Amino acid sequence: MTWNNNVEITDALVKEHGLSDDEYALCLKILGRTPTLTELGIFSVMWSEHCSYKSSKKHLKTLPTKAPWVIHGPGENAGVIDIGDNQAIIFKMESHNHPSYIEPYQGAATGVGGILRDVFTMGARPIANMNALRFGSPDHAKTKHLLSGVVEGIGGYGNCVGVPTVGGETNFHPSYDGNILVNAMNVGLADQDKIFLSAAAGIGNPVIYVGSKTGRDGIHGATMASAEFTEDTEEKRPTVQVGDPFTEKLLIEACLELMSTDMVVAIQDMGAAGLTSSSVEMASGGGVGFDFNLDMIPQREEGMTPYEMMLSESQERMLIVLKPGREAEAKAIFDKWDLDFAVIGKITETGNLTLRFKGEVVADIPTQPLADNSPEYDRPWVKTPARAFLKPEDVAAPADMKQALLKMIGSPDLCSRDWIWQQYDHQVMADTIQKPGGDAAVVRVHGTEKAVAISTDCTPRYCYADPVEGGKQAVVETWRNLTAVGATPLAITDCLNFGNPERPEIMGQFVGCIEGMKEACIILDYPVVSGNVSLYNETNGTGIHPTPAIGGVGLFTDSSKMVTIAPQKEGEVLILVGETKGHLGVSLYLDIMEGREEGAPPPVDLLLEKKNGDFVRAQINAENIAACHDISDGGLYVALAEMAMASEMGMAVTLDYENVPQHAFAFGEDQARYILSVPADKADAILSKAKAEGVVCANIGRVGGKDFEVNGMSSISVSELLTTHQGWMKDYMGLE
Amino acid sequence: MKARVHITLKNGVLDPQGKAIQHALTALDFGGVDDVRQGKYIELDLAETDREKALASVEDMCKKLLSNTVIENYVIEIE
Amino acid sequence: MKARVHITLKNGVLDPQGKAIQHALTALDFGGVDDVRQGKYIELDLAETDREKALASVEDMCKKLLSNTVIENYVIEIE
Amino acid sequence: MKSAVIVFPASNCDRDMIVALEKITGHKPHIIWHQDEEIPDADLIALPGGFSFGDYLRCGAMAARSPAIQKVIEHANRGGNVIGICNGFQVLTETGLLPGALMRNKSLKFICKDVNLKVENNDTAFTNAYGQGQVITIPMAHHDGNYFADDETLKELEDDGRIAFRYVDKAGQATAEANPNGSRNNIAGIINRRKNILGMMPHPERLIEDAQGGIDGLGFFESMINAIN
Numbered sequence A: 001m002t003w004n005n006n007v008e009i010t011d012a013l014v015k016e017h018g019l020s021d022d023e024y025a026l027c028l029k030i031l032g033r034t035p036t037l038t039e040l041g042i043f044s045v046m047w048s049e050h051c052s053y054k055s056s057k058k059h060l061k062t063l064p065t066k067a068p069w070v071i072h073g074p075g076e077n078a079g080v081i082d083i084g085d086n087q088a089i090i091f092k093m094e095s096h097n098h099p100s101y102i103e104p105y106q107g108a109a110t111g112v113g114g115i116l117r118d119v120f121t122m123g124a125r126p127i128a129n130m131n132a133l134r135f136g137s138p139d140h141a142k143t144k145h146l147l148s149g150v151v152e153g154i155g156g157y158g159n160c161v162g163v164p165t166v167g168g169e170t171n172f173h174p175s176y177d178g179n180i181l182v183n184a185m186n187v188g189l190a191d192q193d194k195i196f197l198s199a200a201a202g203i204g205n206p207v208i209y210v211g212s213k214t215g216r217d218g219i220h221g222a223t224m225a226s227a228e229f230t231e232d233t234e235e236k237r238p239t240v241q242v243g244d245p246f247t248e249k250l251l252i253e254a255c256l257e258l259m260s261t262d263m264v265v266a267i268q269d270m271g272a273a274g275l276t277s278s279s280v281e282m283a284s285g286g287g288v289g290f291d292f293n294l295d296m297i298p299q300r301e302e303g304m305t306p307y308e309m310m311l312s313e314s315q316e317r318m319l320i321v322l323k324p325g326r327e328a329e330a331k332a333i334f335d336k337w338d339l340d341f342a343v344i345g346k347i348t349e350t351g352n353l354t355l356r357f358k359g360e361v362v363a364d365i366p367t368q369p370l371a372d373n374s375p376e377y378d379r380p381w382v383k384t385p386a387r388a389f390l391k392p393e394d395v396a397a398p399a400d401m402k403q404a405l406l407k408m409i410g411s412p413d414l415c416s417r418d419w420i421w422q423q424y425d426h427q428v429m430a431d432t433i434q435k436p437g438g439d440a441a442v443v444r445v446h447g448t449e450k451a452v453a454i455s456t457d458c459t460p461r462y463c464y465a466d467p468v469e470g471g472k473q474a475v476v477e478t479w480r481n482l483t484a485v486g487a488t489p490l491a492i493t494d495c496l497n498f499g500n501p502e503r504p505e506i507m508g509q510f511v512g513c514i515e516g517m518k519e520a521c522i523i524l525d526y527p528v529v530s531g532n533v534s535l536y537n538e539t540n541g542t543g544i545h546p547t548p549a550i551g552g553v554g555l556f557t558d559s560s561k562m563v564t565i566a567p568q569k570e571g572e573v574l575i576l577v578g579e580t581k582g583h584l585g586v587s588l589y590l591d592i593m594e595g596r597e598e599g600a601p602p603p604v605d606l607l608l609e610k611k612n613g614d615f616v617r618a619q620i621n622a623e624n625i626a627a628c629h630d631i632s633d634g635g636l637y638v639a640l641a642e643m644a645m646a647s648e649m650g651m652a653v654t655l656d657y658e659n660v661p662q663h664a665f666a667f668g669e670d671q672a673r674y675i676l677s678v679p680a681d682k683a684d685a686i687l688s689k690a691k692a693e694g695v696v697c698a699n700i701g702r703v704g705g706k707d708f709e710v711n712g713m714s715s716i717s718v719s720e721l722l723t724t725h726q727g728w729m730k731d732y733m734g735l736e
Numbered sequence B, C: 001m002k003a004r005v006h007i008t009l010k011n012g013v014l015d016p017q018g019k020a021i022q023h024a025l026t027a028l029d030f031g032g033v034d035d036v037r038q039g040k041y042i043e044l045d046l047a048e049t050d051r052e053k054a055l056a057s058v059e060d061m062c063k064k065l066l067s068n069t070v071i072e073n074y075v076i077e078i079e
Numbered sequence D: 001m002k003s004a005v006i007v008f009p010a011s012n013c014d015r016d017m018i019v020a021l022e023k024i025t026g027h028k029p030h031i032i033w034h035q036d037e038e039i040p041d042a043d044l045i046a047l048p049g050g051f052s053f054g055d056y057l058r059c060g061a062m063a064a065r066s067p068a069i070q071k072v073i074e075h076a077n078r079g080g081n082v083i084g085i086c087n088g089f090q091v092l093t094e095t096g097l098l099p100g101a102l103m104r105n106k107s108l109k110f111i112c113k114d115v116n117l118k119v120e121n122n123d124t125a126f127t128n129a130y131g132q133g134q135v136i137t138i139p140m141a142h143h144d145g146n147y148f149a150d151d152e153t154l155k156e157l158e159d160d161g162r163i164a165f166r167y168v169d170k171a172g173q174a175t176a177e178a179n180p181n182g183s184r185n186n187i188a189g190i191i192n193r194r195k196n197i198l199g200m201m202p203h204p205e206r207l208i209e210d211a212q213g214g215i216d217g218l219g220f221f222e223s224m225i226n227a228i229n
């Protein structure tokens, strides 16, 4: 292939690069001339949906991002919050949806690698991974292969780098048949006085490239992530990147070693759009220019062109600005870890990204206008029509309650995910004190009494039925899960997965979800500190369910206060917190038992959530509670059964079905509810305290025996519950 | 019949294993190892006795299971 | 010079990967797969131009690193 | 007890091992980089878990050829104590200090879960704090822990009481269901002929505090203190 940087920039070429006429006109204006091919490539990836957030920016700006404990909100590589003692927690969630559909193992693996880099580039040691996964219907021909590959890829990468994968969520729904979602979250720990940002500074300072060599991987990957799938997606296959967790582990150690010195001025990982976006962000962020000699870039393949080098998405690479004269010292560190290290240029005062290749300037772009003038659209949107509430009477009672419960807990959406988390090393680093299977994962802050609780949640069927309520509910569910283990919720990250924003209905879902999230964040004092948007999750015009996955982070100052969902002793009293109205609209019961996805989702009363949650957390912190579980998917009976299974103890429960039909009481998904298991001698005090605070609470039974017994239902042995609960996924995956 | 299948990474696809082996060989003082690529080698014993049919069947196996055609190539020999 | 190395499990060593592939092929309705063995295939680019020397050197690599002689055999081809 | 922990590129249970050794012996272990050619005087050398060199080619293969390992071999040949946990066990078999090999788990999956282990021989430097036949719960987390040795080696291991730990069910039976990875004879850990080297796949260093879910791993370290001090 002959390389010509100065080919004629035809309309077709511009279109191929995904730039609209207006965008190209803006490009001409910024440059004051026709772009070279390399420049066109740079504009194209910088202004792709993935890098520029052009459809979402306007709405994202409305999210609350501040609180006294927020050190850095959105805009940096990841969000940073204060956890006291000069320590900070740094976290973010990101999507790797399209690559994971094309090549599940590598797509998911590189997703984990990418999110790790976002966190350690800020100076944090990664301490926990989470993964939020959505697959198509289990009956769909590809689902098994995708589930198997994605889980193996997440494990393959996370296990090797030695960061525990401590939790996540997994849904199946036909709306993901052609577009699965793989959202990976990482949480890291740093000292507040050792947090690194990306804004470059210091005219003349050297710019360093470290990590793996650059190959032709994933060229156009960033633009692919912004394009809708069509049948010919097969052709885009070679753009998949292969992850190298071994190199990533070395890169983590080498970067943290480098950061423990005082040599680093700024640092940025090369993520989507690789060298292009990292250098433009660093330069524009610092209001300076970069002058690079591309001949210095470590290259894996022969004959790479500037265009390819700038657009490559090879993994495991970082860009660093050093203090002057420290190159040799820095190089010694990367030599020790056997990583490539190259001085590729320096900071200039021009404000331009100037790229030289074999003595010729192949690109010279003012970075500030490129970054600041990136397109921003106010896309037309329509509000999702409101749905009517479904009354409990509109949903038939099951022929047999026991069989219904077994069917529920043995269903794809509610069965145990142990087949998944057993493939993840969830204990490496020896600080995991709440393993997967509970409401939130809990990881100790190494060497202290503190611990961090993490939960990822979203109920896409609610978001589809009512984006505003669904957006609220997603935020609230993480908050509730953190509360249920006893942690104080601090902040969230999000990963907003939607269909094609150029369709007003989809844009309406996006706007609605953000609106709901915003309300929840404000009332719960639970700001958004980082996030990611993934649009165009749609195949042949059918979009996914709107899926704003939320990753919530909470803190324990004393991790010994933590509780799990497992009752501790026979004789403990079970207390139901919150009111049960029997809301079956878009419930899992309706879906699993009747194959319907109708009605409005359960309304979220944010003030009630806060009241009930604060009460529960205070009781846990006062050490009055032995176990706690929030009630979400599947409702009360499912939550009770999960507690019984976790403790391998039975329970005897008596409920009053006078005002609510039994099946609605059992499986309704009313919000703001928890089940507490408390020592018998503490029950009365808790109930009267609740009454005094206006929190609805009821004594509903006791822990003990080997059977799960609820009035109005034949009893079930806990071992039968367990066999049913643990059966589905293993059976399903058994014959891959 | 016996079939032998070689599965190798496509050109341009990163081969972390090969790279690490090359590095380790160099550390063990083996000079002049310019490149290393690692692939898989699979031997199948087939009941099929017709060469053409065996080939077609193994071809199908490669597409459906043995190789990951997104990043790998395969070569089949029937003997 | 190019060297190709095939590393296969010794007879009598259980091959979990081969077994799993065989099982998966059967589940995918490929009949008559009597046995599957999985090995490694390594390609080396060597600066050496003398065939004999290259062979000796790769032989040494196999012994020292590329294969585990407790469980594996190797075959080298130089081209 | 003076100890040392060897760190390879992409070791990842090195910190866990260092923390455990320090907590239990009261002394910080020496930390040895794989390229170091000297190992300070130590009663015990530990090879930690992880994915040394990415576990590329074969688990433990590249680590087993590192300069520091030559010193570990010398230490072992002088009768010094060596433990290898998980990846460390794989490294020990690759060096030949322990017989056999660790192959891909039968399910081909990485498996992280708690397993029951039976202490098969409590008359060793690594197991004396446990009761003979005691069943303990220890986490495992590996992709390649399927222990293989030929019949002859296996017989020798069995006859000489060199099986340290076996995977068992709660009742202590070495059933096929209790075998998580396909290991021959349900073997989870073995010792060498001279009884100064132990390799095991599960991770006792992950279970030494109540907060971690139990303290069954403590006995492992206490045994060494009993034997060495």
Ligand SMILES: Nc1ncnc2c1ncn2[C@@H]1O[C@H](COP(=O)(O)OP(=O)(O)O)[C@@H](O)[C@H]1O
Residues within 6 Å of the ligand: A131, A132, A133, A165, A166, A167, A168, A169, A170, A417, A420, A421, A435, A436, A437, A438, A439, A440, A441, A456, A457, A481, A632, A633
């Ligand atoms: N992909 C996954 N990886 C790891 N853990 C998972 C995954 N999916 C679900 N889990 C775990 O399974 C448990 C149940 O998940 P979920 O039903 O979503 O919990 P909740 O309703 O409390 O949010 C949680 O502990 C969660 O962390």
Ligand SMILES: [Mg+2]
Residues within 6 Å of the ligand: A438, A439, A481, A629, A630, A631, A632
């Ligand atoms: Mg929950």
